Amino acid sequence: MQYKIGDVARILGISTDLIRYYEKKGVVTPVKDKSNDYRYYDTWDINYLIDCLWFKNFGFNIDHIADMVSDFSYANLLDDLGAKTEEIEQSIRHQQLLLRRIKEHEQDVRNIKDCVGVCDIRRSPAIAYYLNRFNQSYDNSARLNKTSQEWLKYMPFTKRHFEINWEDVVGGGDGYAWGFSLDKSYAEELNVPLSPPVVTLPSQLSIHSAFKSSGKDAFTPRHIDFMIDYAEANGLEIFGSVRGNLVCSIVEDDRLTGYFEVWMPIEEN
Numbered sequence: 001m002q003y004k005i006g007d008v009a010r011i012l013g014i015s016t017d018l019i020r021y022y023e024k025k026g027v028v029t030p031v032k033d034k035s036n037d038y039r040y041y042d043t044w045d046i047n048y049l050i051d052c053l054w055f056k057n058f059g060f061n062i063d064h065i066a067d068m069v070s071d072f073s074y075a076n077l078l079d080d081l082g083a084k085t086e087e088i089e090q091s092i093r094h095q096q097l098l099l100r101r102i103k104e105h106e107q108d109v110r111n112i113k114d115c116v117g118v119c120d121i122r123r124s125p126a127i128a129y130y131l132n133r134f135n136q137s138y139d140n141s142a143r144l145n146k147t148s149q150e151w152l153k154y155m156p157f158t159k160r161h162f163e164i165n166w167e168d169v170v171g172g173g174d175g176y177a178w179g180f181s182l183d184k185s186y187a188e189e190l191n192v193p194l195s196p197p198v199v200t201l202p203s204q205l206s207i208h209s210a211f212k213s214s215g216k217d218a219f220t221p222r223h224i225d226f227m228i229d230y231a232e233a234n235g236l237e238i239f240g241s242v243r244g245n246l247v248c249s250i251v252e253d254d255r256l257t258g259y260f261e262v263w264m265p266i267e268e269n
Contacts, residue, residue, distance in 0.1 A: 002031070003042035018103045019031070019241070022052060025066035058084055097189060101157055112259045115210035119230040124243070124263040126203045129161045129181035129192055147197055157186040160246035164221045169228065169242050175223055179244060199254055207231060207264040214257040227264050237267040
């Protein structure tokens with residue numbers, strides 16, 4: 001039996017443009033009625049189009065599908081199916097990582113308000129990070145710009161990372177730096193190059209807390225003075241630079257307010 005192009009489109013639920021495309025690529029070869037120039041397709045043509053739809057729903061692009069259906073050997077087909085399998089597995093793994101990351105971020109946002117001004121002792125996560133902003137000035141060097149561009153593809157697994165040198169922490173200074181960090185597990189999963197200017201930092205015993213800062217340019221190391229007081233009151237020795245990350249920015253009391261998680265390393269006994 002023969003079918004007009006509109007009939008085939010309705011049978012398969014596809015557009016006539018797609019059918020014409022596959023005709024142009026030689027996948028289907030309808031018979032043309034010379035008296036009216038109508039195209040007539042048989043069941044063989046429809047079978048080919050079903051094959052095209054089959055592969056299309058695996059995610060192959062339509063141009064490649066034309067070759068798969070009309071000009072592929074057994075070995076060619078196995079090669080392409082294997083490559084698509086690997087591509088889908090990588091996509092699934094990436095989506096699993098995204099799901100894990102957004103759940104972590106949701107939990108961080110949910111908990112951060114309860115941590116503000118509250119100190120406890122715990123181990124910081126092992127991270128990889130780099131710094132490219134020092135107070136209000138960005139380091140515009142080629143090396144750091146290249147690293148920043150490379151790290152864009154790691155979002156949203158990265159965190160907005162800050163660092164306050166030990167001298168500024170205990171000496172009352174106002175110096176700080178910003179960059180990006182990745183928890184070690186994500187750095188490994190994403191195969192992040194760990195050569196300079198990227199730095200790795202192991203887990204450290206730390207005073208853990210959080211603070212908030214409202215308004216433009218209001219961030220200052222003095223936000224963590226309460227943690228210094230806590231260390232002194234409990235006989236804890238601060239050991240190295242303080243690090244942390246911006247958890248979220250929200251509008252609070254008509255002002256943009258950032259909530260920050262902080263890790264202040266201390267000497268281990």
